[in-house]
Amino acid sequence: MKTFFIRHFIPTVLLLCSGKSLAQQKYTISGTIKDKNNGELIIGAAVQIIQNSAFSAVTNEYGFYSISIPEGQYSITCSYIGFEQQQRSITLDKNIRIDWLLDTGQANTLNEVVVSRTKKDKNLSEAQMGMETLNMKKIEKLPVLFGEKDVIKTIQLLPGVKSTGDGSSGFSVRGGAADQNLILLDEAPVYNASHLLGIFSTFNSDALKDASIIKGNSPSQYGGRLSSVMDIKMKDGNNQDYNVSGESVLSAAGSALRGPFRRISLLL
Known part of the structure; x- marks a missing residue:
């Protein structure tokens, strides 16, 4: 009788316990991250679980993040360069929403880093190649015609991008034609990006938050153009x-x- 108990009952209990651990329920933590001072959505902010750094997320172009992890008790942090890092403790037993408001009050800024050369494996370690992101504050310091800031004229200073000619706001990327560029403003296609005989673009730089141009290997979500994709976001x-x-x-x-x-x- 004792031998029967050891051979059959104990393995059954162990099997049930292992099955319960394998079927551990996962829940989702999601929310948005904003600047506390003006309510702007923050793109590229990092959210991470302290107990396991493999569970992390970065906010998308709408300031939204989402992390799916097993139930339990965790400490979660939210950080972005130039803002003060925040931390919260949570008990995860259901899907929850956590919104963050980051403040610059006592933020620890990074020291200046001078890059002297490019890593040899950069084109292998980065998922997106040929993408340039424009800093809107640096655009204000560039010399332009009549002193008016212009995001279209600014990208023509990047490698591989040149103007299609005087009196035109069109641009050519790596030998492509001007009509082979896809220009998006908050995901809406812009078919005519210039006015006043092409001297100025239609974009008001004071109303822009982010601008990036993909000069090659455009993601499939864009499509429809052969040369490049310029994605512009408004404030x-x-x-x-x-x-x-x-x-x-x-x-x-x-x-x-x-x-x-x-x-x-x-x-x-």
């Missing part, structure tokens, strides 16, 4: 405080108003 507006800015150049003068209006934000 969301300030849903915290009102602020006004303006500028005057040789060709034009203008101002911008940003602020909250009930449950939405304005950008005029």
Whole structure:
């Protein structure tokens, strides 16, 4: 009887316990990350589980992130360069939403890093090749015609990109034609990106948040063009405080108003 108990009952209990551990339920942590000072969605912010760094996520172009992990108790951190890191402790027994508001109050900034050469395996270690992201603050410092900031003219200074000719805002990427470029503004195609005989582009740099150009191997989600993809994102507006800015150049003068209006934000 004792031998029967050892051979049959104990293995059955062990099998049931292992089956329960293999079928451990997973739940999802998701949410958005914003700048506390103006309510702007933050692109590229990192969210990570401290107990296991393999469970991490980076916010997409809408400031949204999502992580699926087994149930349990965890500590989760949210960080972005120039902002103060935040941490929370959670008990995960269902799908939950955690939204973050990052502040620059006591943020630890990184020291300057000078890059002297490019790694030999950069084209193998990075998933996206031929992609350039423009810094909107640096665009303001570049010398342009009549002093007016222009994102289209700025990308013509990048390697592999050149103007199609004087009096035209079109650009050629690595020998391609101007009509082979796909220009998106908040995911909407822009078919005519210039005005005033091509001297200026249709984009107001004060209203832009992010701009990037893919000069080769465009992801399949874009499609429809042979040469390049230029993806431009507009600012969301300030849903915290009102602020006004303006500028005057040789060709034009203008101002911008940003602020909250009930449950939405304005950008005029």
